[in-house]
Every structure is written in structure tokens, then in C-alpha cells.
Amino acid sequence: MQQSVSSFRRKAVCSNCRLRELCLPVGLSAGEMQRVDDISHLKRGYARGDYLYRSNDKFQSLYAIRKGSFKTQVLHEDGREQVTGFQMTGEIIGLDAICTDHHTCDAVAMESSEVCELPFNKLEALSRELPSLQRHLHKIMSREIVRDQGIMLLLGSMRAEERLAAFLLNLSQRLAARGLSPTQFQLRMSRQEIGSYLGLKLETVSRAFSNFQDNGLINVRARAVELLDLPALHALVGKQQ
């Protein structure tokens, strides 16, 4: 688990951040979007295992993931680490920290990644001037709440295979949102990380994958996954999500 912080670049006008397409795709005029770009910085060069931030770091910014993906995790006092989320290209990370001014989890790159840093003070100030930005910020935060509550439902009421089906469909949907193939993709995380996220042991995850394979629901070889029978997967999950 490396700790290097990667290269850092700042531009007064950071059109590279492409926030428009990525994370804030609503209701802003070109001029307004320009003002969001103006307060953001591009940060690149995160390699697998690099930290974007750590638990207890002072909260400064939200980050829009421009390339790559991250996981968030907490370290329990006994050394175990538990994954609390996977964040992919185009999503926002860092929302955990606003209420305490300090981060409550670690954010670790799962592959070569780039982010767009959004200093929260400036974002708040700007959102006082731009109601549609304000509303969008609220939606992003609320979406995170809904997402977390969805996982609570998953953990609270579903068995191993149902959890894995929900996980795969969720990934699929997020890939589709980025215009990528929703039925054929490479997992960026290990069985162990999936298990940690789903509240299962890695062996249980592996067995569930094998069962799906045996029943023709998916094709899986190591981290390459192909979803074959979406209706069956949805049926496992029930209708929620």
C-alpha cells in the first residue's frame, strides 16, 4: 500500500476537468460551467494503491474522478479493513467529510487515476450565486444517502448470491451511464475487496461467482465478467435497485 501523492497541476482555467460531461451535467450555462472549472484543479498520476485522502485528514475538497477508480475503506482497530464503496470514473468522492471537517475513511486508487479537485469552500460560495449548482450539489449528496441506504437494504436482507447479483447489476448500470458495455467488463477489485464491501468472505464470493457460472447467469474468468442472463440476475435481486 503505497503513500506517494502523485503529481499535481493547477490551472486558472481548467477546461481539462470536463466537469460538464462528468459529474455536473445539469442546468448550467456555458458561462456558469466556466466558473466551476475556474475553481477546480486537475490532479493526475495516482497509481494503484495511492491514497487520495486518508481517514482523519482535514476536509478541504470534493473530487470528481476524471479517469480510473477508487475504493473507500475504513481500518478497524484490530487491523481489518472494510471497503465502504467503489467510486468510478465520472463520480464524486469525499462527501463523507463535510459534517466533521475530517475524512472518515481512506480513499485508495484501484488503478491509474486522475481527479478534479473541487475546493468545498469555493464550491459553497459559488453555489450561493448559482441556484442550479446549489440544487445539483444537494442532489449529489442526497444520491449518496440513497446509495448508502440501498447498500443497507442489501446487507440487511439479502443472501450471498443476491448481494453479488445486486453488485454486478449496479456495476453494469454505472458502466452503462458512462457509455461502456454494461454486460462485459473487467472487475477492478479482488474477490476479497468485493467480499469486504458485500459483508462476505472471499470464498463465499468466489462460490457465488461459480454458481452463477454453472447456472449460465454469467461468464467469469478471474476478473473478466460477462453478464449473460440479466433477467435472472434481476429476479435474484427482486425489483429494488
Place this chain on the structure above:
Amino acid sequence: MQQSVSSFRRKAVCSNCRLRELCLPVGLSAGEMQRVDDISHLKRGYARGDYLYRSNDKFQSLYAIRKGSFKTQVLHEDGREQVTGFQMTGEIIGLDAICTDHHTCDAVAMESSEVCELPFNKLEALSRELPSLQRHLHKIMSREIVRDQGIMLLLGSMRAEERLAAFLLNLSQRLAARGLSPTQFQLRMSRQEIGSYLGLKLETVSRAFSNFQDNGLINVRARAVELLDLPALHALVGKQQ
């Protein structure tokens, strides 16, 4: 499960809402607080089983719970209902709905209750003028995210007794925040509801209560609970939370 909607009262100046003490205790001057009171309505007369809102209702407002307590729950397609949270006096409810404009769960009174309605559009508009209100709103939303992630950790990595210990300590802490006895209280919810929330069956919850009793960690008779050995309870949970 009743459906009556209860009485409703509106006041141009709703000083009864006492938002200052309840849910927004930070950084606002008396004049600023008055402006928050001005946009809020008192709604009273919710009886046990009454709905504050229902899943798919259009999102209009957040609610500060002035008296009593509510649970939030989702109905699965097969009829099972799962509790997603318990909200007590002084807390805010309704945050789930901002991102979709529609509520994602039911909110049901667990006892005789009153709320203060905060129309979200007006709250947003006011928070554009009052930075400290804006910041506080963000903190409330972020706190909900952190709270939900705490439950994810709980559901993902803890066994039945650890979950129950975490639940009891969480209740205790929230009671303390309201100046009530943190070691002796009446549960407002059934074993079934606790189990639904913690991802356990009611029998498992009951057995865990009995074990705690047998080991001198708590006294429990039906819904009356007394926490006897806080250190032992904390030890069960680990240090998180």
C-alpha cells in the same frame, strides 16, 4: 397501520418550532434564526402508525422532529418491510428524497409525534443568503451519509450481539444529546423492528438481549432497558462509532 394524516397548523411566525434548540443549533444569529422560523410550519397530532410521508410521494420538505419519533422503512415487492432508520426528537427526516424529487421510503410515527416542516425550496433560497445556514444544511446531509456508512460497517462486519450493542449505544448517545438518561430508557420499537433494522430475525434479537442480561451487561424487561456495563458494550462494538 393507519393512514390518517393528522391535524395541520401553519403560522407565519412559528416560534414554537424551536429550531434553535432542536436541529439547527449552530452559528445563526437571532435574526437569522427568525428567518428560518418564518419559512417553517408546525404539524402536530401524528399518532403511532400515521405516515409522515410515503414512498414515491413528491418531495417537498424536510421535517425537524419536535416531539416523538419515527421510523423509515421500505416495502419489498414481496411484502416484507425493512426498517432503514429510527429518527428521534430533535433529528431531521426526509433527506432521502432530494436527488429524485420523490421519497424512497415510508416515514411512520412510532408514538405521538409533532414535526416542523421545512419547505426545501425555501430552505435552499434562504441558505443562499445565509452562509452559516448553508453550511449547516450541508453538515446535516453529510452526517446522514456518515451515519448510513456506519450502519453499513455494522451490517457488513458485525455479528448479532455486536450489532445489538452498537444499536443500544447509539440510542444511548442520541438520548444523551437530548439531555435524557443515556442508561435507562424505554424502547419505542419492537424486537421485530430492531431486527429488521439490524438485519436479524426477531428471535435472534431476543436471544441477544437475554445473553446481555445473563452476563450483566444490561437489564431488560420487555421494552424497558437499563445499560449496566457500558465498557463491556463498547468493547463488543470495537472502537468505531
Place this chain on the structure above:
DNA sequence: TGACCGGTTTGATATATGTCAAAATTCATG
């Protein structure tokens, strides 16, 4: 007071998942 009725506790057993261990596969590296 007595008889209910929902909620709770307790018991016996089934089942899903965890645990431990080994084999098989994939991946990185020279």
C-alpha cells in the same frame, strides 16, 4: 378478576456462511 391478544422468550433443528486447508489458475517478472 379473568380471558384474551400481541409481543417476547426459549427450545430443537435446518441452513447459509465462515473457517481452515489445499489445489488450481492467473499474473508479473526475468
Place this chain on the structure above:
DNA sequence: CATGAATTTTGACATATATCAAACCGGTCA
């Protein structure tokens, strides 16, 4: 292409929780 490390799969067994069933409260209402 060969080697070894890491990850994944599979197997046998242990254990926590679910399930089903019955008994036991603790209130409410005649």
C-alpha cells in the same frame, strides 16, 4: 517461455443465524 507470487477455486468441516414451534409474559378490555 519459465518461475514464483498472488489470487482464485474447491473441499471438508465448524458455527452463527434462521426457521419452526411452543410456552410465557404483560398489557387491555369485558
